[in-house]
Amino acid sequence: MREINQEVYKDKLWQWQEGEYTVTRTSQWSGPGCHQGCGVLFYTKDGKVEKIEGDPNCPVNNGRLCMRCLDMLEAIYHEDRLTYPMKRAGERGENKWERISWDEALDIIDEQAKRIMGEYGGKAIAAFQGTGRNATWPVSSLGNLAFDTPNTGQGTLSGDCCYGPRLMAMNVVMGTAWIADMGQALEARFDDPRYRIPEYVLIWGCNPLVSNSDGFYGHWIIDVMKRGSKLIVVDPRITWIAAKAELVLRLRPGTDGAVALGIVSQMIENKWYDEEFTDEWVYGLEGLREAAAEYTPERVEEISCVPAWKIVKAAEILGHAKPLAVQWGLPLDQQTHGVSASHAIQAIIALTGNVDIPGSNIFFVDGFIQNDIRMSLLERMDPESQKAKLGCDGEYPLRSMGYAPFAMPEKVLQAIEEGDPYPIKMVWIQSSNPLSNCAADSKRWLKALNSLDFVVVADLYMTPTAVACADLVLPVAMSPERDSMRAWWTPFRAITKVVEPLGEAKCDETIMLEVGRKVAPEKFPWANTEEMRAAFMENLSSVDYEGSFEDLKHDVWYYFPFEYEKYKTGKLRSDGKPGFNTPTGKIELMSTIFQAVGLDAAPYYKEPNESPVSTPELAEKYPFVLTTGQRSYEFFHSEHRNLPTMREYHPWPLCEMNPEDAASLGLEEGDWVYLENETGKIKQKLHIHPGMLKGVVNAEHGWWFPEREAAAPSFFGTFDSQAGCLLRMGDVGPTGWGSSYKCRLCNVSKVED
Amino acid sequence: MTQYGLLIDYDYCDGCHACEVACKVDHGFQEGFDGIQLFQIGPRELSPDHWEYTYIPAPTELCDLCAERVAAGKLPTCVHHCQSLAIEYGTVEELAARVNKPKMVIFSVKDGA
Incomplete structure (x- = not known):
């Protein structure tokens, strides 16, 4: 990384005066935003953000920013910002609104929610959150606590098809979620002597430079490419990064499972794998071999359009790559049998022993901030109320067994449309615009949402979803207008308020607290957001950070202590024994969990239900x-x-x-x-x-x-x-x-x- | 007179537009104007499985190499924000000394004081 003029950038100082500007060092994390929380310097004057600059001292992004963050002022001071609560004045869809006060808004929410809870129970209320940014946990927590409903989550996203399937596959196969190691676990990054540059990066179904998904800053891949990493890309399209790859496997969408099994089979048959690692740490190699055997390179070519020789070549390269880092993407979630495809890709990782070693694919066991906050809140939740969570009635055993943080969207839709197994009458939508975005069959959802008694939308601007369905619209504060904290993997980062929210906008946490205090005051014992945040900071069970929020604000970021090869030291399992957090203590190429619930223990491939082959x-x-x-x-x-x-x-x-x-x-x-x-x-x-x-x-x-x-x-x-x-x-x-x-x-x- | 310029390592420019927008917001350029602009070659398949897909940002007539920022001890904003860290600023002599691989280009942008 380049030399930095510390006379200007002040090392890690959190705030200083630069001429007429106050400069604040913090992170920008929703909304608007993405899955990453880049280090930024906000330049403020007279209560306004005047400039934003990437923080060159932040090890996450080293001063870099994407065009969206650079354009932040246009977002903050846009004339369409929602600045006060409004209630619907005409029919739904007419876009006629009447300005009301927050007190009136809270009264309306309280009256409607209590009527519905009284008549149908809290489960008749659903809360829809957006994607994994720093505005999701207040939504589900509000639902669970204030409305006493188990039905929270992404709501309209069929099969929870964003990270949910891969998380499921990671937890079942490896026992813990992992992410490609670009040195991001270490504050000194490439200067940390423990780190090794990946020999290869396998990019599977992902355009990481654009998407920055899953808490992964895509341009880290450029950093390792400059230091010698080579690439293999699996994608139907030649993206810019695919054009840089040594090998590109252009597959028909939805055939990832066949391609992965083809590679696995070649690796096993040719002994292109790490026998020492698999002997000690892997369960089910023989079963995997049998399951993959039918996926010969020729058969895989026929299924996927990837030439047979490329399957063999990929297997040979991957089988010898050390370290190998894998950055995978949403296509694994967004195919019907994507969990199994994700299982097969993890078999590639496991066979090569590229697990939790420097430059491979690493586990984080600290810093699940949002989960910690939710858990501390949910202590006040009525556990009985959670039993009715939609999708947990036994049809999908893993959901019933507690693997599902969210109500299943298909079942939510069924409950709204048919009242089966019970009706849903109210939906709370915050930081999500499902009708333009995540909802499948969006016109069907339009109809469904319009059949509800009461819909609240909280957002930054008036969205199609708000116009179409909302009875009440609430204005949400943006990232520079809120104090909050966040980690996705590492580091723990402060989100520091540098200006007051525009108009009467309130931050996500405050909306949760104020609605909660109104509807269920016994569950929200804090007088204000500051008090609540202080309580959260004291209850971060997965974080060893001892300080207060003020301390974090001044520290700006905090890196959790990080160790590699945790499976050797017992750090992955709650019983402290070496191994992985799975029933066998090994990486389960044959999943004992899937087997126990009657699912295929081995990864398999099935054609998409709709395809040139199946239909x-x-x-x-x-x-x-x-x-x-x-x-x-x-x-x-x-x-x-x-x-x-x-x-x-x-x-x-x-x-x-x-x-x-x-x-x-x-x-x-x-x-x-x-x-x-x-x-x-x-x-x-x-x-x-x-x-x-x-x-x-x-x-x-x-x-x-x-x-x-x-x-x-x-x-x-x-x-x-x-x-x-x-x-x-x-x-x-x-x-x-x-x-x-x-x-x-x-x-x-x-x-x- | 000393020439100042930008060294672009276009092997790593992925066309993310950060340089363009950084420049635009810093200088307050209106729609259609910028001090640096991205050009694209390809994607085209030169031979089987060998793709050319290249972006090169080039400074425009409006580029002042961020004189104000540089005077304040900062880097030009495109250099600072480039997500691939693929732009360097300096005298053309300094920049020429850093050309150590293919796919690098120096734009001599203006005379120094």
Whole structure:
């Protein structure tokens, strides 16, 4: 990393005066935001943020920032910011609102919630949170505590198909979640003598430079590439990083399991694996060998379109790579049998012994801040109320056994639509815009949400979801307007308030506390957010940080002590014995947990329920494999569409296809095209991508047009172009996790007018 | 007269636009204007499995090498914020000494004082 002028950047000082500006060193973490909390310097003057700069001293991002964070001022001071609570003045969808006070808003929430709780029980209320940022735990905690409901979570996201399936697979196979080691566990990063640069980085179904998903700063991969790491990429599309790879496996979306099993089989048959490691630390090698044997390179080629020789080559390289780091992505969650594909990919990691050694794939056992906070809150929860959690009735045993933090979205939808097994009458939506983004079959969800008695939406701006369904809209404070703390892996980071919230906006924690104090005061004994935060800081059971929030603010970040090879020292298991946190104490290539509940113990491959192979007749009508959800630098999911600078770079929703496919339909670059399947029809602008696998169409998600009409039926044009209209609910894997967002079918045709 | 410029390691520029937006917000440029602009080559398959997919940011007429920031002891904002840490600032002599691999380019942007 480069030399830093500490006369200007003041080492780790948390705040100083620079001319007319007060400079505050902190992290920016939602909203708007992403999965990472980069170190920033906020320059403030007269109660306003005037500038933002990346903090060069923060080991997370070394001063770097993405275009969204650099454009933060446009987001904070946007004319569309919600600045006071509003109640619906017309019919739902008319976008007519009446300004009310917070007291009135709390009265309305209290009255509606108590009526519904009295009539149907708390379980008739669901709370929907957004993706894993620093605005999720207050939502589920509010639901669990104030409304006494077990039905919290991402709500509309079929099969909890974002990280949930991979988390499930990691917990079952390895016993603990892991992440690729780019030196991020160590404050000195590459200067820490313990660290080793990965020989190879395997990027599986991920464009990490763009997505920064799962608390992983994508450009760390560039850092290790500069230091010698080579790449293998598995992706249907030649992304920029795929073009840099030694080997690219362009697979048909949804066939990851077959490709992984093909690689596993080659590794085992050719003894391209670490026998010493597997002998001692791995369970079920023979069973895995048998399960993978049918996936010969030729068979895998037939299934996946990846040439047979590449399967062999990948197995040979991966089998000898030390260390090997794996950064994987959402496609593993967004295919019906993605849990099993994730199981198979972990077999590659386990066979090579690239587990918790420097530069491989590491476990974190500290710093689950959000979980700690939730657990300390949930001590006050009525455990009886949690038994009715939707999706935990036995159909999916792992969900019933407590593996599910969330109510199952398919069951939530069923409860809303059919009152089965009991009705849902109220939904609380905070930091989520499901109708533009995560909901599959979004028009069905529109109808479902509109059938509810009462809907609250808390957000930064008026969203399509708020216009369409909300009875009450609450304004939420942005990251620089709130004091909070967060870790995803490491370090523990302060989020420091540098300006007052705009208008009457309140931060997520405060909204939770104030609603909680109104509806269930006995469960929220704190007079204010500061007092509550102090109580949280005292109850961080997975953190050895002793200080107060003020201390953290002044420390800015804190790295947890980190050790490699924890499986040798008993640090992964609660009984303190060496080994992994699984029933056998080993990495379970054959899962005893899956076996115990009647699921396949070995990883397997199954065709997507809808594909050119499994539904050839349907494929005649809808000949392209549809994959959705690719990220772009300009947007985080449905956020940032209202920022002119982001739209300058990315004005329209884009779909991508191969030049041959485009030519066969007479389509040209920039044509507006319809994408259509059995669920819906949208239009996007075509980008012809020579690196896209033939037969695949890649459609962007999260689209709405803040410049278009808000009121029904337009809803900011979201249903014209957002990919969720083409996805379906219910295409869930046998574990109860995983859905087909990345592998449906569609047709493409030119918009003629 | 000493020339000052930018050294771009375009082997590692992934086209993230951070340089462009950093420049835009720092200088207050309106839509369509910037002090640095990204150019793209490809993606195109030069031979089977060999793809060229390259981005190169180039300073524009509006680039002042962040004179104000530099005077305050900071780096130009594109250099500071480049997510790939692929831009360096200095005199062209200093920058030339750092060219130690293919796919690097020096833009001589302005005369020094």
